[in-house]
Structure formats: structure tokens, C-alpha cells
Amino acid sequence: MATRRYLSSKHNEEHILTLLSPSLRQQFIIHNYSGMVRSVPPLAGAPNSFVVEMASIAEMKLYAPSEAITFQSTKGDPFYSLRHGEVILCRNYCPGLPMQFFDRMRNYGFWNERLLAYDSFTDCSVKAIDFVEALAFDSAGVRAILKRYPQGLLRVKQIVLRRLWKFAASKESIRHAIHALREPAAQTPANSDGSRSTVKDTTSAEHDSECDIDV
Numbered sequence: 001m002a003t004r005r006y007l008s009s010k011h012n013e014e015h016i017l018t019l020l021s022p023s024l025r026q027q028f029i030i031h032n033y034s035g036m037v038r039s040v041p042p043l044a045g046a047p048n049s050f051v052v053e054m055a056s057i058a059e060m061k062l063y064a065p066s067e068a069i070t071f072q073s074t075k076g077d078p079f080y081s082l083r084h085g086e087v088i089l090c091r092n093y094c095p096g097l098p099m100q101f102f103d104r105m106r107n108y109g110f111w112n113e114r115l116l117a118y119d120s121f122t123d124c125s126v127k128a129i130d131f132v133e134a135l136a137f138d139s140a141g142v143r144a145i146l147k148r149y150p151q152g153l154l155r156v157k158q159i160v161l162r163r164l165w166k167f168a169a170s171k172e173s174i175r176h177a178i179h180a181l182r183e184p185a186a187q188t189p190a191n192s193d194g195s196r197s198t199v200k201d202t203t204s205a206e207h208d209s210e211c212d213i214d215v
Helices: 001-017 021-039 050-054 139-146 150-166 171-186
Strands: 057-064 068-070 079-082 086-091 100-106 109-111 125-128 133-139
Touching: 021 050, 021 100, 050 057, 050 139, 057 079, 079 100, 139 150
Parallel strands: none
Antiparallel strands: 057 133, 068 125, 079 109, 079 133, 086 100, 086 125
């Protein structure tokens, strides 16, 4: 039923957007997406122009109970913002050992924020507890947008470094992160050549098939 309501509302939204002028379309997007975008701490206070750009790369995702959303050590995953439902985050700190519970989110939260700052591997696995609705933002697209907003990019970098310490990442992984976070600083905000640094992540050497944890 929830899926049917969502698909219906999504169809209605797309139809409404086709009827609006460019100015009204922008106001509609700001009204619908500003709360979701600005609820993410490093993006709080973002200007309307940033919200519009983020909305252009946002994609709503729906997940069933017990469905895996993110696998640890995957590259190129989106940045997720949870809208409704409950998820658990778990992490493998050492290859060969069981996954460990890390966090639980309900109706609010976000993950893969490291990918907002630089191209990297995901640092945890995420599984839906019940029906989940989340916004997925193409991480490469967000990085390209953030290059045009230096203050926002700086806040994202600060959040990423704190997250790495919280995850108890290896010293080598943190060194790689610091190196990757410093590279964009040498570029001007207007640089949009699409180049990205490739960073090796050493927080986990295995791709976990599922978050194997009792819920």
C-alpha cells in the first residue's frame, strides 16, 4: 500500500512539474526538497541554488524489510538520506570476523557521507528493518556540485574526518582520506573537469554479502 501511494504521488509530482514555468518549477523543488537536503548536518544552511542542483540528482528508493541497502567496501555507491522506516548499520573491522552492530536509524539519518568528499569505498553495511524510503544522491554528482560551494565542501570534509575516527578506521585509511581531502583544495571552485582521485580503502578487505545481525 505504501509503495502504491508513493508511485502515485511520484507520478503526480512529475505531471505537475511539466505544467510549471521554470520559475515556478524551481520554487516547487525548493519547497519539496529543501527540508530533506538541509537536514543533513554538513548541508545545513545550503542556499536554494544548491537545493535545486541536489534535487536534480536525487532518486527515491524503496526497500522491503530485511533487504540489504548498502554493502561494506563497495565503490561508487550513492549518498543516502533516510526519510521513513528503520535501518541498522553494521561493520566488519577485521576480515574473517563477524559483522558488528554499529548504529540504528529510524525516520532520519544518512550514510556514505565519505563519498560526498572523495571517491572511496563504503565503510559499513546497511539493512532495512521495516519498509524503508530513502533518497539516494549520486555521489559523483554531489562532489561535482560541492566544488562550486567551497564552504559546504569544507563542512563535509570535517564531518568525514570525524566519521573516520568514530569508525576506528586504520591509520593508513585515515592518511589516504587526509590526502584525498587535501587534493581538491588545490583546485579553484570553478574547476569542473570531472577529475577524481582514486583512493585505496583499507578499513575492510572483504565485500560482505549481508549485514548478518539479529534485529
